[in-house]
Amino acid sequence: MLHGSYLVIERVIRIFFEEKPWASSPITRVVAGFATYGAVCIAWVFFRASDFTIASRMLSGMFGGHPTGDMILTTRELLQIAIVTAGVIGMHWAMREESFETTVMRLPAWAITAIGSVMAFAIIFTQGTSNAFIYFQF
Amino acid sequence: MPSFISNFKQRLRLPRMFFRKPTREEQIHGGPPLEFERPIPPAPWRGITVVVTIVVIAATALWEWHARSLGYAPSLNDNDDLWTTARRRVQPESIVIIGDSRAWFDCDLDEFQKGLGKRPIQLAAPGSTVWPALEDLAKDETFHGTIICSIVPMLFFAPPGSPPMERAEKNVKRFHNQTPAQRVSEQLGIWLEERVAFLKPDDLSLEGFLNQLSIANRPGARVPPTFPPYFERVDRERRARMWEKCAEPGSELAKRIQQIWLPLFTPPPPPSYIPKDVFMAKIGEGIQKRFADVTAAVEKIRARGGKIVFVRFPHTGGLKELENKIMPREKSWDPLLQMTKTPGIYYSDFPELSGFNCPEWSHLTAGDSVEFSKRLVPHLREALK
Numbered sequence: 001m002l003h004g005s006y007l008v009i010e011r012v013i014r015i016f017f018e019e020k021p022w023a024s025s026p027i028t029r030v031v032a033g034f035a036t037y038g039a040v041c042i043a044w045v046f047f048r049a050s051d052f053t054i055a056s057r058m059l060s061g062m063f064g065g066h067p068t069g070d071m072i073l074t075t076r077e078l079l080q081i082a083i084v085t086a087g088v089i090g091m092h093w094a095m096r097e098e099s100f101e102t103t104v105m106r107l108p109a110w111a112i113t114a115i116g117s118v119m120a121f122a123i124i125f126t127q128g129t130s131n132a133f134i135y136f137q138f
Numbered sequence: 139m140p141s142f143i144s145n146f147k148q149r150l151r152l153p154r155m156f157f158r159k160p161t162r163e164e165q166i167h168g169g170p171p172l173e174f175e176r177p178i179p180p181a182p183w184r185g186i187t188v189v190v191t192i193v194v195i196a197a198t199a200l201w202e203w204h205a206r207s208l209g210y211a212p213s214l215n216d217n218d219d220l221w222t223t224a225r226r227r228v229q230p231e232s233i234v235i236i237g238d239s240r241a242w243f244d245c246d247l248d249e250f251q252k253g254l255g256k257r258p259i260q261l262a263a264p265g266s267t268v269w270p271a272l273e274d275l276a277k278d279e280t281f282h283g284t285i286i287c288s289i290v291p292m293l294f295f296a297p298p299g300s301p302p303m304e305r306a307e308k309n310v311k312r313f314h315n316q317t318p319a320q321r322v323s324e325q326l327g328i329w330l331e332e333r334v335a336f337l338k339p340d341d342l343s344l345e346g347f348l349n350q351l352s353i354a355n356r357p358g359a360r361v362p363p364t365f366p367p368y369f370e371r372v373d374r375e376r377r378a379r380m381w382e383k384c385a386e387p388g389s390e391l392a393k394r395i396q397q398i399w400l401p402l403f404t405p406p407p408p409p410s411y412i413p414k415d416v417f418m419a420k421i422g423e424g425i426q427k428r429f430a431d432v433t434a435a436v437e438k439i440r441a442r443g444g445k446i447v448f449v450r451f452p453h454t455g456g457l458k459e460l461e462n463k464i465m466p467r468e469k470s471w472d473p474l475l476q477m478t479k480t481p482g483i484y485y486s487d488f489p490e491l492s493g494f495n496c497p498e499w500s501h502l503t504a505g506d507s508v509e510f511s512k513r514l515v516p517h518l519r520e521a522l523k
Binding site: 068069070071072073074075076079080101102104105107109112113116117120121122124125126127 | 176177178179180181182185186189190193194197198201336337339342343344345348349351353354355356358359360361409410411
């Protein structure tokens with residue numbers, strides 16, 4: 001439902017603002033990118049939380065609802081989240097003007113081989129418990 | 139002559155998804171694909187696939203060799219799916235072991251079978267509280283067997299929402315809700331884990347290595363204590379045996395685990411969002427509720443002809459001192475037996491059950507667990523008369 005609502009909002013915004021001169025300025029694109037990221041983060045709360053009570057508690061925390069809450073994350077976890085998030089956003093930003101296929105096409109064969117090898121071994125190396133993939137949990 | 143696959147694709151009008159040479163337009167286009175099919179970028183894919191396969195197989199073999207050189211061996215990972223396979227074997231008259239990791243390490247199923255006439259089913263789960271499994275058996279109207287229930291007070295009284303409670307609830311939930319995909323996945327997992335040594339997610343995964351990084355936490359951070367590393371082997375019956383590396387005299391691993399138990403068994407300070415006296419009153423209420431719930435569950439099982447015996451398994455050293463200080467016997471074990479009117483075996487009450495050494499203060503070695511079980515059987519028979 002959230003995903004559908006987001007698509008509706010995006011289409012409406014496009015109708016009204018797509019032709020405006022500032023619509024394709026770098027600042028607008030950065031703001032739009034972070035707004036999309038924030039919207040996705042909100043939607044993911046409902047995947048992560050086991051029920052609506054926990055989901056609403058998490059959402060409340062995301063919007064400053066727990067100003068004096070305990071610090072429950074380790075520094076290592078914070079660093080990991082920051083690095084992965086920056087990496088994902090960076091990749092999306094770097095590839096914002098072209099398709100994935102074009103990016104791959106520009107890479108030399110040895111780089112595709114190296115990336116493929118690292119990714120395939122990472123699947124083995126980052127072993128987890130069975131059924132870790134979220135779609136298997138429905 | 140068209141192949142079987144291409145003929146099939148043609149008949150079903152399936153798009154040609156793979157290994158199609160992209161058109162010139164697609165190669166220079168750079169934008170979204172011009173048609174529904176995603177173009178495959180031009181690259182020597184066959185060669186790349188072969189090299190990647192060779193590299194990954196070599197890296198995996200090296201990783202397996204490294205894991206074995208560190209002393210790791212193939213062993214099952216205990217999880218909610220493995221617990222579910224054991225829970226499924228419970229018959230109306232089964233002997234079932236429930237509780238925490240002490241019952242998991244210290245009970246030898248062969249000795250129990252010899253002494254009690256039936257092979258028990260191991261449902262004790264490490265780091266978990268017993269209540270969800272006991273409640274599940276009490277609700278199972280068909281069950282009227284025998285329960286051997288381990289008691290570690292700090293875990294027994296674990297409140298709702300705490301990690302020991304969540305771990306135990308996860309097991310019971312999986313038993314009731316396991317999907318066919320999860321069942322098949324577990325069987326595949328068992329097949330692999332019985333052959334591959336590096337499948338130890340807590341120790342030999344990226345997450346395991348990241349957890350070992352010594353990065354200081356923020357002052358005042360309320361982060362959970364560290365969990366012990368891998369130190370047991372588990373088989374298909376969920377029988378846990380202590381890893382030799384931990385069991386050997388003067389083991390560095392055992393010493394490290396000893397120091398992990400102390401913060402893990404120390405109750406966390408009250409959360410900041412609730413006054414301390416209110417929090418302590420809630421804890422007191424929770425303990426009384428647990429006593430009442432367990433008593434009701436025991437009566438329910440007993441009313442159907444079932445039997446239950448509580449067992450306190452050996453613990454030693456600093457952990458024994460800590461447990462006895464935080465939750466003394468008079469406030470946990472004694473009232474439990476009185477309220478439930480159930481027999482109990484406290485290991486230190488019997489000379490033949492005392493004197494066992496727990497290398498890391500909490501569990502017996504694989505060898506000692508056999509001897510301990512042999513000596514425990516007469517007491518169990520007496521209690522279950």
